[in-house]
Every structure is written in structure tokens, then in C-alpha cells.
Amino acid sequence: MKTVWHNGTIYTMNFEGEQVxxxxxxxxKISAIGTYEELKGRADKEIDLKGAVLYPGFVDSHxxxxxxxxxxxxxxxxxxxxxxxxxxxxxxxxKDLTPDEWFIGEGWNENNFPxxxxxxxxxxxxxxxxxxxxxxxxxxxVLANSKALELAGITKDTTDPEGGVIERDENGEATGYLHExxxxxxxxxxxxxxxESLTKALSKSVDDLxxxxxxxxxxxxxxxxxxxxxxxxxxxxxxxxxxKFRAHLLRRSPVFEQIMEEQATYNExxxxxxxxxxxxxxxxxxxxxxxxKPYSDTPETxxxxxxxxxxxEELVKLARKYDEAIAVHVIGDAAAExxxxxxxxxxxxxxxxxRLIHVNVLRDDLVARMExxxxxxxxxxxxxxxxxxxxxxxxxxxxxDWAYAWxxxxxxxxxxxxxxxxxVEEVDPLLGIYAxxxxxxxxxxxxxxxxxxxxSRFEAVHIFTAxxxxxxxxxxxxxxxxxxxxxxxxxxxxxxxxxxxxxxxxAKVVMTVVAGDIVYG
Numbered sequence: 001m002k003t004v005w006h007n008g009t010i011y012t013m014n015f016e017g018e019q020v021x022x023x024x025x026x027x028x029k030i031s032a033i034g035t036y037e038e039l040k041g042r043a044d045k046e047i048d049l050k051g052a053v054l055y056p057g058f059v060d061s062h063x064x065x066x067x068x069x070x071x072x073x074x075x076x077x078x079x080x081x082x083x084x085x086x087x088x089x090x091x092x093x094x095k096d097l098t099p100d101e102w103f104i105g106e107g108w109n110e111n112n113f114p115x116x117x118x119x120x121x122x123x124x125x126x127x128x129x130x131x132x133x134x135x136x137x138x139x140x141x142v143l144a145n146s147k148a149l150e151l152a153g154i155t156k157d158t159t160d161p162e163g164g165v166i167e168r169d170e171n172g173e174a175t176g177y178l179h180e181x182x183x184x185x186x187x188x189x190x191x192x193x194x195x196e197s198l199t200k201a202l203s204k205s206v207d208d209l210x211x212x213x214x215x216x217x218x219x220x221x222x223x224x225x226x227x228x229x230x231x232x233x234x235x236x237x238x239x240x241x242x243x244k245f246r247a248h249l250l251r252r253s254p255v256f257e258q259i260m261e262e263q264a265t266y267n268e269x270x271x272x273x274x275x276x277x278x279x280x281x282x283x284x285x286x287x288x289x290x291x292x293k294p295y296s297d298t299p300e301t302x303x304x305x306x307x308x309x310x311x312x313e314e315l316v317k318l319a320r321k322y323d324e325a326i327a328v329h330v331i332g333d334a335a336a337e338x339x340x341x342x343x344x345x346x347x348x349x350x351x352x353x354x355r356l357i358h359v360n361v362l363r364d365d366l367v368a369r370m371e372x373x374x375x376x377x378x379x380x381x382x383x384x385x386x387x388x389x390x391x392x393x394x395x396x397x398x399x400x401d402w403a404y405a406w407x408x409x410x411x412x413x414x415x416x417x418x419x420x421x422x423x424v425e426e427v428d429p430l431l432g433i434y435a436x437x438x439x440x441x442x443x444x445x446x447x448x449x450x451x452x453x454x455x456s457r458f459e460a461v462h463i464f465t466a467x468x469x470x471x472x473x474x475x476x477x478x479x480x481x482x483x484x485x486x487x488x489x490x491x492x493x494x495x496x497x498x499x500x501x502x503x504x505x506x507a508k509v510v511m512t513v514v515a516g517d518i519v520y521g
Contacts, residue, residue, distance in 0.1 A: 002026045002043045003516065006036040008049025009495055012466050012481040013056050014176065016458040017497075025487040031485060032210075041402045053495045057215030057488030058480050059468035060430045061417025062378040065219040065247065066198055066231055069141070069205030071423035074450055078107035078137060081115045090127045091518045092135075104189055106423065108143070111285055113391050114481045120169075121146045121176030133186050138283035138423055142183040147402035157383060163306045165282075167290075174195045176305040180282050180304050181453040192226040195438050198234035206238055206245050210520040212428050213490040216246030218279055218378070218419070218472060220327075223252025228259055232266075240392030244514040246270060246488070248472045250277040250327050250332040255313050261323045274472070275327035276319040281307045283359060284387060284394055289331035290338075291361065296310040296396030303332050309341070316342040316414045320349070327355035327378075331342065333363050333402075340369050348374055353415070355471065359382075361395065367412065376415040376471040378408050379463060381436035381455075388439075388449040406454040407438060410463075417471040418463035429464050433496065435502040436460035442505045459498045465490075489513040491521070 004024040012033075013408030024032040030040055040046065075093045080086035083172075086108055086319035094103050110118045124132050124145035131148040144152070156172050164182030167175045178186060193201075209217065210294045221231045230251075239245050249271065251259050256276045266273055282288025282304050287295055290303035307315065319326045325348050330336040336359060348354045356370070357378040384404050395403055402408070410416055418436070420427045431442070436455040448454055469479030478486040512521030 001033065002042055004036065004039045004043035004226060005047045005049060005489075006040075006056065008051055009053040010049075010481065011053070011055050011497070012147075014482065015464060016456075018207070020481065021488075023481065024092045024415055025516040028487055028517075030481060030483055030485050030487050032479065048493065049510075052218045052487050052491050052493055054411055055496075056465040056481055056490070057486075057512070057514065058075070058213050058464045058490045059143060059246070059417070059479070060214055060217040060427065060464075061468040061471050062380065062419035062430065063217050063219055063422040063427060064221060064224075065205045066140075066201050066221045066225065068208070068233065068427055069201030069203070070423045072204050072208060073201055074283045075105040076107050077105050077134065078109065080098065080108055080112065081367075082113045082115075083110070083119050086129070087119060087123060090124070094130075097128060097130045099129055101130050103128050103145075105131050105132075105134040106453050107137050108134055109137040109191070109285065113394055118175075118177055119143065120199075121149060124176060124454045131141055131189070133190070136286060138285050139424055140183075140282040140288055141177065141179045142186060143275060144178060144186045146176070147188050148189070149174055149176060151189055154185060157463075163304060175219055175433045179232065179286060179288050180306060182451045193230065195230050195233050195237070198225055199229055199237045204269075206243070209427065210245065210512045211509060212430075213492065213520075214313045214427070214429060214510050215490065215512060215514045216248070216468075218248045218250065218274060218417070218468070219468075220250045220252070222249055223277070224258065228255040228264070232264060234293040235271050236267050241270075244270060244517055246272075246514065248272050249273045250274040252276075252279040253318065255398055255471070256322075257318060260324075261272070267509070272472070273323040274314075275473060276468040277327040277329075278315050279329040279351070280312060281306060281332050284331055284391060287394070289360070289396075290335040291332040291399075292334040292337065292363075293399075296392050296399075297393045302334065305335075307340075309338060310459065312338055312342045313345065316346045320346050323349045323352075325349070325352040325354045327345055327357060329357045331358045331360045333366060333399075336362060336366050340366060340373070343373060343375070344369070353471075353473070358421075360387075360404055361399060362405065367402065370414070376417065376418050377472065379409070379416050380419050380421050380425065381406060381432045381463075382420055382459070383435075384439050384449055385435045385441040389435070392449075404450065405453055415464050415467065415470045417468035418460075419468070427515070428505075430505050430507055433460045433464060434501070438501050439505065442502065461496055487513065487516040
């Protein structure tokens with residue numbers, strides 16, 4: 001069926017300010033662009049936008065789709081404003097657990113607490129006798145109660161695992177706060193999710209994503225839920241011809257070789273295989289991001305290396321064995337340096353690009369090296385509104401020049417996608433666009449944190465449309481409004497290029513369209 005879309009503001013994103021009057025779509029593609037008078041006679045159906053504003057479909061360049069759904073279905077601690085409020089929330093939840101059932105919470109962040117106090121295991125013990133694990137917002141640390149520590153075999157004599165830290169009190173006893181690989185001592189005890197539960201979480205996630213105007217996402221899920229076939233089957237159960245969404249699946253290193261050897265199948269064009277994913281460091285909030293010099297506010301640490309240099313090389317070689325690119329989590333400058341060392345030694349196959357995720361802290365010499373490599377960058381603008389001002393204390397003035405430096409990276413010509421890292425942050429792309437433009441939290445009135453790094457409205461929308469699509473090599477068929485491009489649209493009641501700043505986050509989604517089909521609205 002041929003459909004003409006008209007009577008609204010239609011931005012092509014080919015270049016700043018370009019608009020067209022009408023679009024004709026057929027078989028999931030844009031078949032013609034022109035005036036309404038030119039196209040209406042060729043259409044079998046009309047979609048009257050009634051003054052709404054149509055953009056190419058918004059795409060999240062880095063998130064965890066199943067994790068986002070699980071957060072929507074579980075106790076969300078993200079809004080706790082103090083350790084006491086967090087404990088109150090815990091006391092009011094999960095009262096019907098049996099002694100062997102796990103109490104699970106998500107999203108706490110001590111940087112939102114006035115005194116930055118993190119509850120200890122003995123405080124959690126007062127909530128429940130069941131084993132408890134509370135995942136920090138960054139997913140690089142957890143809190144566990146005494147029952148969970150006991151089940152994990154963590155005692156005063158337990159040594160820190162490689163790439164992890166067990167926080168201890170003045171007597172050497174574990175406090176329940178576990179960083180990086182140390183958290184796996186507890187997380188590995190959780191019951192393996194079933195395909196049914198993963199399908200439920202993913203379905204909840206997709207419902208939320210399309211309601212927020214997202215038509216696709218690059219997502220990191222394969223390798224977190226037992227056998228990789230579990231989450232992969234969940235994706236096949238949820239996404240397809242009957243429920244259209246575009247999911248590009250990163251494949252974690254522990255399961256990557258098995259996936260390749262077993263020649264796993266997907267459901268293209270809706271579900272596509274992505275790069276091999278691994279971590280080099282942790283998170284700035286938990287002081288596990290790997291810096292080349294010690295933290296300014298905690299000089300006894302420079303962060304945590306998840307892998308040795310030799311292990312990083314072996315991981316890159318594994319990806320290259322299968323002619324694949326890597327997707328690597330690097331927040332600190334020392335982590336980025338380790339990634340570049342390995343990438344330069346083992347170049348990516350011709351025609352592919354390695355994905356550097358986050359790149360929150362860089363240096364001039366690292367950026368110069370990056371410019372010579374076929375890399376793409378996953379940026380999370382919303383990190384600015386959530387990480388500042390405390391990030392300045394972590395880094396000190398001397399490191400702020402290349403901290404969260406989205407504008408300079410775009411000006412250098414890097415392919416940059418905009419993402420949320422949900423469920424670490426809120427997934428709403430409008431929050432990301434707002435943060436990119438203002439460099440502050442909604443409602444604040446200052447000039448923004450590191451204001452020279454503000455993006456223009458066009459640049460901010462671009463990284464969530466054409467930019468995110470370009471990171472997966474689809475910039476020639478998606479992300480802009482052109483003939484023969486995919487008919488993926490995000491339709492809002494607000495013009496993001498003309499509304500005042502606070503109006504960006506107040507915009508409402510009118511319709512979300514994937515391959516010409518209205519999936520929300």
C-alpha cells in the first residue's frame with residue numbers, strides 16, 4: 001500500500017534546516033519525496049500529521065534492552081535521595097519472599113545522597129532474611145546483605161578476585177559493597193532467567209521504547225543470561241514482522257566464539273548481529289573507571305582494569321579470527337589507551353569499524369591516534385546531567401579539557417551515535433538531546449557544565465538519528481529522509497529546532513513508525 005504523509009513539519013536531517021512537504025512510502029521504504037499535490041494522486045492512503053513534526057526514526061546507540069525491561073518490572077531505587085530513603089523503599093517491597101528467594105533491586109546511586117553514604121550489609125539484614133542484591137545504577141557494583149555474602153562464600157579471608165574489589169570495614173570484614181568482577185561472586189548465584197521471563201522483560205522494554213519514539217537500538221544482552229540462546233530466543237519471540245523494531249545485538253566475549261561456531265541465526269532486518277563486546281574498565285561514579293593518574297578526590301586509586309593487557313590482546317585477536325569488529329567499554333583515558341594499543345596491533349577487517357563505548361575521559365594524544373583508525377563512538381549525553389558536578393571532583397581541573405567532550409569529537413569528524421546506556425540512565429532520547437544541548441539537568445538554569453561542549457540542536461538530533469544509524473553501517477539506507485531509505489519515523493508534537501530549551505523534554509510522541517507501520521500512536 002502506498003501512503004502519503006503530509007500536513008506537518010518534516011525534517012530530512014540531510015543538512016540543517018532542510019524540510020520537505022510530503023513523503024510517499026511503500027513496502028517499508030520512502031518511495032518519493034515532494035509536494036502533497038504531486039504525491040497524493042499516487043497514494044492509496046493518507047496520514048494527516050495535523051501539524052506534528054516528523055523526524056527520521058530515533059535510535060539509541062547503546063543500551064541493554066532486556067535490562068531496561070527488567071528494571072521496569074522490578075524495584076527501582078533510582079529515585080532514592082538518601083540512604084535512609086533507599087532503606088525505606090526496601091522495607092516496603094517484597095514482603096512475601098520465602099527464605100530462599102532473592103530480593104533484587106536496581107538503580108541506586110549514592111551520588112544522589114547528600115552525604116554519599118552507602119548502606120552496609122548489616123543494615124540490609126534488617127530488611128529481609130532472604131539473600132539480597134542491589135545493583136548500582138552503573139551495573140559495575142552491587143550491594144549484598146549478609147545472607148548473600150554467606151552464600152557467595154565471601155568472608156574476612158576472601159581475597160579480591162582479579163579485576164574486582166570487595167569493600168571492607170576497619171576490621172577487614174566485607175561491607176557488602178562489591179565492585180566489578182567481585183559482584184559476580186553474588187550475581188552468579190541468581191537463578192538463571194528463563195526464556196519466558198526474558199521474553200516478558202523484553203516485551204515490556206519494546207513497549208516503552210516505541211512509546212518514547214525509538215525505532216531501534218544497539219543493545220548489549222547476549223552473554224548476560226546464561227546460555228546465549230536464551231536472550232536470543234527472547235528477541236526472536238518479541239521482534240519480527242508482526243512487531244517491528246530494529247535491534248542490533250552486540251555479542252559479549254564469553255559467548256562470542258560459541259555464537260560464531262554454532263552459526264547462530266537472527267531475524268534480519270529486525271534483529272541483526274553486532275560486534276564482539278567486552279569491558280576494559282568500570283564506572284566513574286564508583287571510581288572503577290581506569291585513569292592514567294589517580295582520582296583527584298581519592299588519590300589512593302586510579303580505578304580498576306577488568307582485563308590485563310595480554311587478555312585484551314587475546315580478546316581482540318578472537319574477534320579478528322572471525323573477521324569481526326570489537327565493541328569495547330572504555331570510560332577512563334587509561335582504558336581508552338589500552339584499547340587503542342590492541343586495535344593498532346590487530347587492525348579491524350576492511351569495511352568494518354571498532355566501536356568505542358562511552359569515551360568519557362580522553363587526552364589529546366589519544367584523540368590523535370583515534371583519528372587514524374576506523375572507529376565509531378557511542379556517546380551518552382545524559383551522562384553529563386547525571387555525573388556533574390561530582391565528576392569534576394573525581395577528575396580535577398587538569399582533566400576536564402577532554403572530559404565528556406562530545407562537541408570536540410564531532411568537530412573532529414568522528415562518527416558518533418547518541419545513546420542512553422539504559423537501564424543505567426533513563427532511556428528517553430529527549431533527555432539525551434536536552435543534555436547534549438544544555439549540558440545540565442532539566443529545570444536547572446546555569447549555563448551548563450563545560451558549556452563549550454554544548455551541541456547545536458541539529459547536532460544533538462543528528463547523533464540520535466543519522467549518527468546512531470551510521471555506527472552500525474546503515475547510513476546509506478536509514479537515518480535520513482531520502483528516496484529508497486527505510487520509512488522509520490519519530491513524530492512529535494514539538495519542533496525540537498525552534499522550541500525553547502525546557503520544551504525539549506516536554507515534547508510528546510505522537511507516532512512511532514518502523515518500516516512504514518505505525519508501532520505506537
